[in-house]
Amino acid sequence: MKHLILTAVLVSGLTFLAASSASAQQDSLKRKKYDINYGLGVTIGEKRDSTGKIDQSKGRFVGGITFTRLDIGFSRLIDNGSFSLSPTNDFLDYKGAKTSTVSFDVLQFGYRFNSNFKIYVAGGFDWTMIRLKKNITIQSNTPDLSYVNEPIIFSKNRFSNSYVHIPLNFELRTNENRRGNRFYVVFGPEIGFLLNGKVKQISDERGKQKFKDDYNFAPFRYGGTFRIGYNSLALFAKYYASDMFDTTAQKGLKNMAFGITLGLN
Incomplete structure (x- = not known):
């Protein structure tokens, strides 16, 4: 997880440096009544009047x-409506x-x-990382979700997935206050494709x-996201209505997540 966060921060930093070097192009576009918002990325679409507003x-x-x-x-597993796992799971x-x-967007x-x-x-991209308590190894290339008990103690036993996610967001925001900040509410459905x-x-x-499979x-998964925030910081909650695994034994086992969102542009 630390490597993912560092990667995201590094990419954002490089984008910001690129934005700084492009200030001359930005001024030129403003004179043409169109604005490019660089910030953490490049967003085109803001139209300006003759006064520059x-x-x-x-x-x-x-x-x-x-x-x-x-x-x-944080992520939590929900087993047929309960936060307690059934004996099967x-x-x-x-x-x-x-x-x-951890997740972030790259296009909008x-x-x-x-x-x-x-x-x-x-x-964008989305990762869920489950830190298992038991000393087991989840088996790869099997028709069901199976495991073996290990005779050793793991200091780390992480079971994770990564998805490409595509959210459809509806964004409501207040008018700017005297400091130029706003409150936001963002919500909508989301689909994902397993990587x-x-x-x-x-x-x-x-x-x-490390083992990959x-x-x-x-x-394919689907669900919804809700965010509420102020300026560039928010709280989020995600719930995936589809089953987490494509197996009969894990039918009804779902995933939800909650935490903080950095950046709401």
């Missing part, structure tokens, strides 16, 4: 490359404080109707080991 009187399409909406938080028992989620395209309402589709699954283990006997994670 953003024209909010008409709707407009907006979109571009963005590294905002970095979500960092007890092998997935996890350490709640170390079971986490949408339509801003006015200063307070926007609809947009985004695209891969991974098991990472660390032990004294075997050292560091789809591990019967659902190849």
Whole structure:
């Protein structure tokens, strides 16, 4: 997880440096009544009037490359409506404080109707990392979600997945206050496509080991996201209505996440 956060921060930093070097182009575009918002990415679509102020009187399409909406938080498994795992799924028992989620967007395209309402589709990446309690190894290349008990103690036993996610967001925001900040509410459905699954283990006997497979994670998932925030900081909650695994034994096992969002542009 630390490497993912560092990567996201590094990419955002490089984008900011690139934005600084492009200030001359930005001034030129403003004179043409169009604005490029660099920040953490490049967003085109803001239209300006003859005085240089953003024209909010008409709707407009907006979109571009963005590294905002970095979500960092915790994940929880829900077994047929319960936060307690059933005997069938007890092998997935996890350490709640170390079971986490990280996601961020890289693209967004949408339509801003006015200063307070926007609809947009985004695209990015999402990771769920389950820190298993038990000394087991989830098996790869099996038709079901199976495991073996290990005679050793793992200092880390992480079971994770990664998805490409595509959320459709409805954004409501207040008018700017005297400091130029706003309150936001963002909500909408989201779909995802599996990239891969991974098991990472660390032990004294075997050292560091990594195994990749789809591990019967659902190849397609769907759910919804809700955010509420102020300026560039928000709280988020995600719930995936689809099953977490594409196996009969894990039917009804779902995933949710919650945490903080950095950046709401």
